[in-house]
Amino acid sequence: MTHPDQTERVHRIPPQSGSGFSLQKGDVLVVIDPQGEQVSDLMAFAADNKEEWLSSGRTFDYNETIYLTTGHVLYSNRSRPMFTLLRDDVGRHDFLLTPCSTETFEILYPPGTAEGHPSCFSNLVQAFEPFGIQPDQIPTTLNIFMNVLVDQQGRVNIGPPISQAGQRLELRAEMDLIVGLTACSAEGSNNGTFKPIDYVVIPAAEAAHRSEN
Incomplete structure (x- = not known):
């Protein structure tokens, strides 16, 4: 799979915001860091049953690793790909930490930081609202390009993303999905800056044709 040739198909998520959209089975979602060092939170629900969602626990269990990369399958809470x-x-991506929220900034950041601060959680709430998905349904997200370091004692530290401008993650949908995607709003996750995230949806038929050539 290569980068799409038609630049008009690229959707840009502005800094500290999010987007919601649907994928059909076989579509390929390409998530691009256009400027480097920018995290993108992703969550997905089954289109035909919003009680089925992308599960970090099932994914870690079945892949036997917390470090997910090419070839790994991401599973739902009902153990379906x-x-x-x-x-x-x-x-390097993270599937341990929840999307940043108002409470994240109240608890982990300096006093007063939370007031008016955008968050991935609030942006996902807005992205999923048209699809009838409620805030309490949003679990731990796949934090694309997020550099979470776990030491031998289990302590978690967040380092600067190692993604460089133009690098991407490509994910093939294995069922019809409702997807929420953000350009992360947490300073500590993005090396102190906020930048956009780009994404492209390659339709299933085109994706299949590309894989054959």
């Missing part, structure tokens, strides 16, 4: 990772330019 939701995505297959087709291409990973970066090799």
